[in-house]
Amino acid sequence: MNRRDVLGLGAAAVTATLLAPGLRLIELARARAPEEAATGRRRWGLLIDASKCGDCDACVTACRDENGWDGHGRPATDAQWIRKVTLTDRQTGHVQALPLMCQHCADPPCVDVCPTGASFKRADGIVLVDKHICIGCRYCMMACPYQARSFVHEDVTNQKHHAPRGKGTVESCTLCVHRVDAGGIPACVEACGKNGNKAMVFGDLKDGQSEIARRLARASSLQIRPDLNLNTGVRYQNI
Amino acid sequence: MTHIHYRQIEGRSLGYYALLALLGALVAAGLAAAWYMEHNGHWVTGMSNQIVWGTPHVFAVFLIVAASGALNAASVAAVFGRAPYKPLARLSGLLAIALLAGGLAVLVLDLGRPDRLIVAMTHYNFKSIFAWNIFLYTGFIALVVVYLWMMLERRLNAYSRPVGVFAFAWRLVLTTGTGSIFGFLVARQAYDAAVLAPLFIAMSLSFGGAIFILVLLAACRGTGRPLGDELLRRLKNLQGVFVLAVLYFVAVHHLTNLYLAERQGVERFLLLDGGVYTRTFWIGQVLIGSVLPLLIFFTARAGARALIAFGCVLVLLGGLAQMYVFLIGGQAWPMPLFPGKEVSSGFGDGAIAAYSPSLPEVLLGAGGIGIALALVALALKALPFLPESLADTDDDPHHKTGAA
Numbered sequence: 001m002n003r004r005d006v007l008g009l010g011a012a013a014v015t016a017t018l019l020a021p022g023l024r025l026i027e028l029a030r031a032r033a034p035e036e037a038a039t040g041r042r043r044w045g046l047l048i049d050a051s052k053c054g055d056c057d058a059c060v061t062a063c064r065d066e067n068g069w070d071g072h073g074r075p076a077t078d079a080q081w082i083r084k085v086t087l088t089d090r091q092t093g094h095v096q097a098l099p100l101m102c103q104h105c106a107d108p109p110c111v112d113v114c115p116t117g118a119s120f121k122r123a124d125g126i127v128l129v130d131k132h133i134c135i136g137c138r139y140c141m142m143a144c145p146y147q148a149r150s151f152v153h154e155d156v157t158n159q160k161h162h163a164p165r166g167k168g169t170v171e172s173c174t175l176c177v178h179r180v181d182a183g184g185i186p187a188c189v190e191a192c193g194k195n196g197n198k199a200m201v202f203g204d205l206k207d208g209q210s211e212i213a214r215r216l217a218r219a220s221s222l223q224i225r226p227d228l229n230l231n232t233g234v235r236y237q238n239i
Numbered sequence: 240m241t242h243i244h245y246r247q248i249e250g251r252s253l254g255y256y257a258l259l260a261l262l263g264a265l266v267a268a269g270l271a272a273a274w275y276m277e278h279n280g281h282w283v284t285g286m287s288n289q290i291v292w293g294t295p296h297v298f299a300v301f302l303i304v305a306a307s308g309a310l311n312a313a314s315v316a317a318v319f320g321r322a323p324y325k326p327l328a329r330l331s332g333l334l335a336i337a338l339l340a341g342g343l344a345v346l347v348l349d350l351g352r353p354d355r356l357i358v359a360m361t362h363y364n365f366k367s368i369f370a371w372n373i374f375l376y377t378g379f380i381a382l383v384v385v386y387l388w389m390m391l392e393r394r395l396n397a398y399s400r401p402v403g404v405f406a407f408a409w410r411l412v413l414t415t416g417t418g419s420i421f422g423f424l425v426a427r428q429a430y431d432a433a434v435l436a437p438l439f440i441a442m443s444l445s446f447g448g449a450i451f452i453l454v455l456l457a458a459c460r461g462t463g464r465p466l467g468d469e470l471l472r473r474l475k476n477l478q479g480v481f482v483l484a485v486l487y488f489v490a491v492h493h494l495t496n497l498y499l500a501e502r503q504g505v506e507r508f509l510l511l512d513g514g515v516y517t518r519t520f521w522i523g524q525v526l527i528g529s530v531l532p533l534l535i536f537f538t539a540r541a542g543a544r545a546l547i548a549f550g551c552v553l554v555l556l557g558g559l560a561q562m563y564v565f566l567i568g569g570q571a572w573p574m575p576l577f578p579g580k581e582v583s584s585g586f587g588d589g590a591i592a593a594y595s596p597s598l599p600e601v602l603l604g605a606g607g608i609g610i611a612l613a614l615v616a617l618a619l620k621a622l623p624f625l626p627e628s629l630a631d632t633d634d635d636p637h638h639k640t641g642a643a
Contacts, residue, residue: 076287076593080586088581100576100584109425115369116362133358136351138291139369145426145574147586150288151351154280167280168351224576228425239577 043106043125044175044233045205046189047212047221050098051238052199057084059099059200062191066176067163072154079150079165081173082188087239096239099188099200102127102148102173103224104233110140110149119170125205125233126175134169141170145225148172175233205233243326244627248462250620255461262613269606272599273348281351284600289592290570295349297562298604301446302342302611303376303417304439305558307410308447309334310383311477314410317403323470326626327455328403332387333624334451334615335410336380341611343376345604368419375413382406391622414440421569428505429569434495438488442558445481449554452478454615456548458625467631472541475550479536482554486529489561505572508591509564516568519560528557567594 063082064070071078082101088094104127110119111127118134121127129140129149141149149172156165162178165171176186184190185202192200203212221235248255276284286293312331316324347353363370386406389399418439421430452474459466493510496502509516535550571592576582582589619625 072282074282075585076289076587077282078288080288083584083586083588085576085582085584085588087577088583090579090581100588111364112366113369113423114364115367115373116358117364118362133355133362134352135355135359136353137369138351139367139420141288141291142424142570143426146576147289147574147588151281151291153282153287166352168277170351225426 038122038124040123043205044180045212046234047201047215048098049199049237050096052197053098054197055097056196058191058196059188060084062187066187068158068160077153079171103146104175106231109143113139113143126177128174129170131164131166131169136168145228245623246627247623248619248625258616262609265609266606266613268602269609272602276599285595285597289587290567290594292566294596294600295345295603297566298607299342299345301559301562302338302607304443305446305450306335306339306342307414308443309338309451310410311444311448312451313403314407317400318407323473326629329390329624331451332383333618334454336383337611337614339376339380340614341607344610345607348603368416368423372416375416379409379413382409411440414443426574428502429572432492434488434492438492441484441488445485445554446558448478448481449551453548453551456544465628465630467629468541469631470629475536475547479533482529482532508572509568513568516564520564523560524557524564527553528560
């Protein structure tokens, strides 16, 4: 390494040191203050490129670790906030895999049918369950076209403080609302970027400058069950 | 029958206490089952994340639907002014309340959090047909209580007819609401149909009518009160029409689905190769629950009481079979996420969901029947719901001896 390289590296290090807090500040500035209500000026969404999604389950593992929905080894009754689905074309035999979770619909059937209002949609489009007023009737599970919701069939242990769960109530993907509100991205997207195939993008669908909005504007995408006209927040490409 | 004399049942016989003990045991078993399910969580039942409503809902919906139909006799008297049905109106109202109470008890005890019932009373989402039903059910009970009061209190008798007409309208809306719980489920191909509302109304007429005839036969027999052949002939013929009405709407529902290419899969599953669901449909719902009872109701003489009672039992068994196929079979069929693709996952996507009823679920459901019938048995002893005589003409000894 010559002097020039050392100087170059040094300059880069200094620049990074100076810029990093600034970048972090931008992230913090975009984050919502705890006392600030979610706003309809944003709509959080996901874009999943099925052509990149392989046979890994980094997103599923990350979600399970992040939100603590590890099961009891009983697949029929254990919760699954996100799952990998394999599609095989009946005509051509073409096989694809993709992650499926709550689609955070703009017109969510689960919210429509919930008798107590425990199923609700935030102003920024994130669909959640208020665990305090869910009575465990499971009508939302009957109504959800994506089978995205799980009923907590037995006692839960080792809950995460940011993702409370309760036996006898219904739960589903929260879009990692605790991370999003702190300016972060969902655990599944982060894991897919780090350990997976970089098939998932998270962002504000209403911000024309966001990567997700730009990519959606550039190439065609689709919703699952578009016939239901639910205007999902989760979009797919290359299915 | 201008003056109808009503009298409480004696309620001191060994048979009465044996009946109460049996029903009490059913109720106790149901409550114990509910406690067991809530204590352990629903994983101890046959229900899962795919079959989210199980056997308790089969019984609960069955009882709730039957409740509004049990009001038939009162409605025929009040709305259509048919005098022969007037003496039956009190029992009819009582049975309606009791069946609804039994069904709602099962529904509530199966909730994930039955302790939060108060939340369901204080938080409402008025876009939810479920929330509407909470008002429709409680309103129905309140309305029929008022209706019974008008009938029981001599000074208020004059008001009983308008209240009865209002109760009739309410019960039609109520059963429309119950059917719409399923009719509004856009994502599931076995439901999502407007015809479910009239289908449920027809089901209510049939199931409620069959229970009413059975309770009437049992009460008259148990207390030695006469029951005229002519009255029974009317009831059984009407019951036959109700069974036909259910078959009609079931046929319309299936034919409509069969016409749509996207729904041929679910129809094939239910009607042709769905294993237990197909058998339950054809043997339970159609043969036992419809064809045989129709033969009985339209051929049996009114004097053949055991045969008529048997026909009613068949209608009820067929009704339970129908609810089972509709509820469980309808959920077992996977939702269509990607038309034209085979779908698989570790969460049951694209696969027929497995379900077998567990003992606690069956006990909870049977407990609901216990609650309903125990309420009827106790109420018959407490208040004069049952006429002293239901003979075709009170002065005709032939009918009295024939009915005793």
